[in-house]
Every structure is written in C-alpha cells, then in structure tokens.
Amino acid sequence: MIFLILGCLVLLVLVTVGRSGKPLRIRREWRFISAATSIATLTGAAxxxxxxxxxxxxxxxGVAVSLMGSARVNLRRRAPAPSSLREPMSAEEARxxxxxxxxxxxAEIQAAYTRLMRMAHPxxxxxxxxxxQLNAARDRLLPK
Incomplete structure (x- = not known):
C-alpha cells in the first residue's frame, strides 16, 4: 500500500513539474499518454x-484530474503576429x-528569390x- 501512495506522489510531482516553466510534454503523444494514464488512474481510484x-x-x-487537465492542453504555438503589426523589414535584412x-x-535578386523559393515553398x-519572409524580402528589394 505504501508503494502505491509513493508512486502517486511521484507521478503528481512529475505532472506538476511538467506544468511549470518548460513542460515535460514535448511531443504531441503526451496528450494520448496523459489521457490513457488518467483513465488507468481513475480505474485504480475507483x-x-x-x-x-x-x-x-x-x-x-487528484492525479487523474491533473492528468485530464494536461491532456486537454493545446500544444500548438500561437501564430505569429500579422506582418502589418510588425516593423517593416530593412533592406539589410532583406539582402x-x-x-x-x-x-x-x-535580375540577381529575382534569381536568388526564385532559387530559394523552390526549396522553401510550402x-x-x-x-x-x-x-x-522570402516574399517580404523580395518586395522590399524590388519595389513594384
């Protein structure tokens, strides 16, 4: 019985540490593992x-509720601010x-843009x- 309590405490500490600062859940699989562990922990609690x-x-x-909360965390990063809100790109940055x-x-700028865009196109x-970024750099150096 004491090992079960110690195991729960260790799991609770790991989950708490994972929520502070840099999370332990680096990969997307964390959500699946967290949900499965939460179900197993709820079963054990029952x-x-x-x-x-x-x-x-x-x-x-308590551990199961904590794991359920971490399974619902969306790991996607926020989208960058639209370019209209950022400072305009300088010519040096564009070069x-x-x-x-x-x-x-x-012609050299257009050739460099074309070569890089072949590799960087989605x-x-x-x-x-x-x-x-390539489009903004080209637009900065080659005004229309």
Whole structure:
C-alpha cells in the first residue's frame, strides 16, 4: 500500500513539474499518454474506493484530474503576429535573407528569390513562414 501512495506522489510531482516553466510534454503523444494514464488512474481510484482505502483513492483521483487537465492542453504555438503589426523589414535584412550583396541587380535578386523559393515553398516541403519572409524580402528589394 505504501508503494502505491509513493508512486502517486511521484507521478503528481512529475505532472506538476511538467506544468511549470518548460513542460515535460514535448511531443504531441503526451496528450494520448496523459489521457490513457488518467483513465488507468481513475480505474485504480475507483478500485481503492470500493475497497474502502479512501486516502490512496483520493490521491489517485487528484492525479487523474491533473492528468485530464494536461491532456486537454493545446500544444500548438500561437501564430505569429500579422506582418502589418510588425516593423517593416530593412533592406539589410532583406539582402541577408536572400543572400545577395548590396550592389545586386534586380535580375540577381529575382534569381536568388526564385532559387530559394523552390526549396522553401510550402508545396515543396517548406514552411509558409519562410516563404512569407522570402516574399517580404523580395518586395522590399524590388519595389513594384
């Protein structure tokens, strides 16, 4: 019985540490594992309650509720602020993103943009954030 109580306390400490600062739940699978563990912990709490072991049952119930809460945490990061709210990109930043020098011609800038966009386009396995940075850099260096 003492091992069950100690195990519950260790699990409670791990869950509490996981909620503070940098979480222990790095991967998306944490939600599934947390929900499955919560169900198992609720089952254990019900079993102990039927056997009239109230203190361990209440401890397990607390751990289960904590795990249920962490299973509902959305791990997706917030979307970056729209570009209209950010400061405009400087010409130096745009040149460093495209990898061109200060004396690059319009054709060189367009060639660098095209080469990088082939790799960074979301349809080719790139990210939309990187593609939007490339677009902003091109628009900054090549005014319409």
């Amino acid at each position: 079993y102990l309650a039927f056997r009239e072991a109230w203190i361990p049952a209440v401890l397990l119930l 460093s993103i495209l990898g061109v020098g200060a004396d690059a011609s319009a 349809d080719k396995g790139g990210t939309s954030g990187l593609a939007s």
